[in-house]
Amino acid sequence: MDKVVAETVDRCRKLGMRRTKALEQLIATLLETDRPMTLGELADSKRLTDQCDKATVFRLLQRLAEKGIIRRLGLHERAAYFTLLVPGRHHDYLICTECGLIEAVNAPCPVHQLEDEIRQKTGFQNLYHELEFFGTCPTCA
């Protein structure tokens, strides 16, 4: 665990970042929580709340995302996305991380079996999924 933190901080160092207390605590927190976290959660977490300002956490997250150490989940920076549910229709999406282009993927979705397994193993009900592919589109590349 601590080893992974050290390795990750080393990667940051090689990418030109400085070794600060806030950076180490941020990475340790993300690693030990082991699920996606929000800026607010991180800034208020025990390792960071007295360590630094929320703006610092924000800028750390920003730099780490640029350098590919962390990933910001979801389709867009700010706004919420809505999609129409048409019975018998299901779309996965392909999104360009440069220009924001969003298009539907024309292929059978390969996760239904896993979805069934999860339903059985976890007891979750009303299960559905979202699947998005991200990358650089030919135009932007």
Place this chain on the structure above:
Amino acid sequence: MDKVVAETVDRCRKLGMRRTKALEQLIATLLETDRPMTLGELADSKRLTDQCDKATVFRLLQRLAEKGIIRRLGLHERAAYFTLLVPGRHHDYLICTECGLIEAVNAPCPVHQLEDEIRQKTGFQNLYHELEFFGTCPTCA
């Protein structure tokens, strides 16, 4: 196309909503655009911009989401989520739509093959994906 709009509006009617111009135009817009859209995009779209206020679109989206006619994408209502990328590790997530619980899915991810196909067919580069399962956890059910 128009048929699907009509069917969808009928579903809304059966769920207690009234047939308004704004509702029809909103559904028509979502259907013809055929990708997730934001509140802002919808309110500014040609079918809606002169038709109604942004607050109206907001409330329509809210009602439609409650009734299961549309879906709001992503993990949370407002905040952005960040996750640490550890080389050689990949997580899909299972999220409870009631209490917000997020846990990692312990299963081989079944979409790598499709990801390869997309890479080849579309020419997208630096491809990666996000896969989330949503449902009601046993505790909330």
Place this chain on the structure above:
DNA sequence: GTAATTGCAAATACTTTGCCACGTA
């Protein structure tokens, strides 16, 4: 010493609500 990083406070951006008028059933 120099450039990256930080804290604080102010500014944005997108969302959400209150309240009263209006339209559909």
Place this chain on the structure above:
DNA sequence: TACGTGGCAAAGTATTTGCAATTAC
């Protein structure tokens, strides 16, 4: 008529930035 719906404007919440002070290297 009655209750869902709509417009306008104000409030709320999470994010983002400016700038001077600080810190890592």
